[in-house]
Amino acid sequence: MVKRYLDLTPLANIPGVLASSFALHPATVRVPLPEAVDLVTATPIFARFSQPEVHLAAMDGIAVRAAETIGADEQHPLTLPHAVRVNTGNVLPEGYDAVIMIEEVWQDGERYKIRRPVSPWQHVRPVGEDIGVTEMVVPSRHRIRAHEIGALAAFGIRDVEVLTVRVGIVPTGSELVPFGQDPGPGQVVESNSLMAAAFVEAQGARCTRYPRVPDDPSLIREALVRAVRENDLAIVSAGSSAGTRDYTASVIAEVGEVLFHGVAMKPGKPVILGRVQGKPVIGLPGYPLSALTVLREIAAPLLGLWGLPLPEEECLEARVTRSIASEPGITEFVLSAVARVGDRWVAEPLSRGAGVQMAAVRANAFLRIDPAAEGVEAGSPVIARLMVPRAEAEQALLLTGSHDPALDHLADLVRPSVDLHAAPAGSLAGLLALGRGECHAAPMHLLGPDGTYNTWYLDRYLPGTDVDLVCVAGREQGVVSRDGLDLADIPSHRFVNRQKGSGTRMLLDHLLAEKGISPASLPGYDRELTTHLAVALAVKSGEADCGICVYSAAKALGLAFVPVGQERYELAVRREHMADARVRALVGAIRSPAFRDRLAAMGGYDTALTGVQRGSP
């Protein structure tokens, strides 16, 4: 056994550790008012002058002395010899105390007539109506809203003292290339510091990204000391794990102290919190989703203690579509796609790989699994924390089932009114999810024993449920390879398969059975991938020699493709959901000329039936 994490700190202890370990003196910076939107005031702001500073006309009309209007009535219009024409905002002349709207005045040459008397101060904006000099406009720790810029400017404010936290980020890692360069083999773009900077800046911090440092303890130490000196908070990106080149913890211990190494949460477990010169240092794990979790669960509360709180996520209760295993004692965060299906919310957990950044791109919410729980059962209620405004979550349309690259294009075409989430679960799993009311539509391509596509399976798995099928396209499946292999070549080559229940795997089994080939004889039959492009990539990279996928995936990677047959790729939708605005928008997108153009550009699709709708048997 080599290096190990130190004992894990429970996530619940973090706020206490943060609050007690640092004397956080808020940093402030003075910014010109127009740049202060969304920033947080460091001090209360007081009006520098009254608004208005003198009595003003509040209407277009005439300024009068109210006492001189007494006696006017419908029968006895009164001429006002001293009336003065004023526009809204004009200074009320000395001695005048009311304004009569121009609509209520009859002009007679140079003179004005009225038909009823007015009270003093009618239609006058008195001194200080809006605010009086010295009054507090906004308190300290107030996040300035866009519309408040006008009021502050009107009250004489030119610049504002706002809270900030200076954050210095040091990216480490010999395998990194800087943003803007393309990585060579084995290299990656240094992207975590960009994410961290965007994250903390959105909260109001000011960020310095230092040049990346190779995996060399003395260089890391030098960079860390500088970042601590020049900032309130230093973040060292990567090197926090237990690899042979993870120096962050030892470097922090050299120049300061490690408060904890390892938090009982996933992702984000290998995080380090240190203290150097009394200032906090965060050792950010290298996996992007670990880093994101640490930013949200540790960096954000720390910035909150400095006066830059992140608004709490909005929550809603949803039914989780799949069971989630979790380790007791560990708080697990699960990125999810939530959508309102019928009258309830469902949460579809996304990939939990800490390196799968697309999960955070696709997610509109996340779940927090309690450390006391051992996971969550499929179908149980969970609290989903929204990562988008609630109105956007309401637009989510959840497709669970077979995957096709064309779904990405539909996701694009239904924007901005619909936010399409496609979960690549395979046709059969999608069908079952549709049966449980856990998705809006199930993309499927299942060849029944009777030779029909999809209807046999609907009949068998959702008997008695009214389901409509909307055809996306006829599409060609085939053998993908680097050198033009066909079905007969498969048994003698390394193969990659699709997951159980996927239409493509069932198609393969059907073809193998036809040819009398035993699945067990295929090397790689048990290697399961979940999308067409993943299969093509495995072939492209040399991991395997062949697989089954749609033409567009093979074409995208420039691979050979030998067709094995055309199938009917359809969306199954419960009839009761056909009227849902999101589903209607999706069907509209499928039927749009733009979608046909996209299918033609991708290749391998037959659009003769695209958009055709049929009822379940």
Next chain:
Amino acid sequence: MVKRYLDLTPLANIPGVLASSFALHPATVRVPLPEAVDLVTATPIFARFSQPEVHLAAMDGIAVRAAETIGADEQHPLTLPHAVRVNTGNVLPEGYDAVIMIEEVWQDGERYKIRRPVSPWQHVRPVGEDIGVTEMVVPSRHRIRAHEIGALAAFGIRDVEVLTVRVGIVPTGSELVPFGQDPGPGQVVESNSLMAAAFVEAQGARCTRYPRVPDDPSLIREALVRAVRENDLAIVSAGSSAGTRDYTASVIAEVGEVLFHGVAMKPGKPVILGRVQGKPVIGLPGYPLSALTVLREIAAPLLGLWGLPLPEEECLEARVTRSIASEPGITEFVLSAVARVGDRWVAEPLSRGAGVQMAAVRANAFLRIDPAAEGVEAGSPVIARLMVPRAEAEQALLLTGSHDPALDHLADLVRPSVDLHAAPAGSLAGLLALGRGECHAAPMHLLGPDGTYNTWYLDRYLPGTDVDLVCVAGREQGVVSRDGLDLADIPSHRFVNRQKGSGTRMLLDHLLAEKGISPASLPGYDRELTTHLAVALAVKSGEADCGICVYSAAKALGLAFVPVGQERYELAVRREHMADARVRALVGAIRSPAFRDRLAAMGGYDTALTGVQRGSP
């Protein structure tokens, strides 16, 4: 009768007019990725390379060939001669297909031993696990979230084509001084264009503020033509009303056409929508809250049609605390302070003066009164649209009753966990609001006929209700004047009063009765203002010679102050609310040394009883 508005366009017609009047071609701009947070994609974004591009180790440990691990068990540890030490993220050596975590490996000199076999692809990040080259990362019309910057950078994205709208704003008005200068008499800071710029930029537009133009039609025309030429949308600030110097409508008509002048909404009625060179032109009313309403109800939906939607406000149902009159046929917007009192939300309408910008600063929500309704009855349910995140609305603490400048300081001291809203309704109205459960606390100073402060009134108006009184301070009231008038001088000078039901007015009445002075003999007894500072300002400006207010208000404006007595300024709180976290924070702030310091700095307060709590009789 002089100029009048054209027929008012119903607000409900606006979306149709906007959608049908302009061919809105989205403008796009390419921005470096790190600057793209919160901007909206103009096109889908596709991965430039796979992530990872080659198989990587997913753990710190050793890379192995899974086939060579077969046979290892607890009794028979297996030595792996070909194992290679790898760290997370390292490229998997050619021919290797699994990684064993370092924690599960026993090192024996240079060789590694294991005690159980592993499956192929264990702890390996296969090519394209995160994304495959050519796959869509995000669709078009997607608002980029801070955390997505990392994923996009990792997938090879360097810059992003985003939607924008170029907005040109032309401020007009001879009375304006530019931001940064102090206004002279009758001048105002040109602040509406700043507010408009902040507003549309928060939505993703790019704004040019042109130099202000005096009220000269030919100069306005010139500026408008230029703004239209250089932008997608032109906004002319002010000059949209019916005054003698409101030229916006006629200028638009000269160089294009006026689509409507006047919308059936308040504030914001005198808005103009025009079309010049096929582009929209908005004539923004001069009153700040009218301008804000037009920005929200007309400019924002227009930007939404261009692809920059503003998220819809979150709504909640609240009970309105006061009746709101509204004109049939007109959609009225009422800025409000909403707070959760006990288990329900209440909405306190704020000043409806279109020039009172502080209402928008103080508001955390607004109401929209249906044009079919003739106002809303006090106590009826209304839909409040939040102007802050819901979590912030949950922090709102509503004080209704007597006003004192010290409340501003309490609002500052309870930040950031509490958002204090003080409605200056007067002591008696506050007490009644407390009785109806429409506020958390009622600041009051009511001298009973028995000579006690507050308790007599509680007993009379809230019998049987358990109420606690928390003393803010003893405070001095007195006669404010420019030249040292005292109580006996009031009848022979111009006076300004406070509103009915305010403790200060009741104190005056008590003092007048004691001296046998008839209120009717006071010139200005009927002139009602609602705060101490407003009274002092009226005196300062010469509108009146004297009034009654607290010492701190007189001192703030450098006026003379002759004390008439000290009173007990207390907060009445229902006992059931004393445990509320917001109320506790407020009481804590009252008892803090910082608050005593602030009271001392303001002057005129006796802190002997500050923080003392007593029960109702």
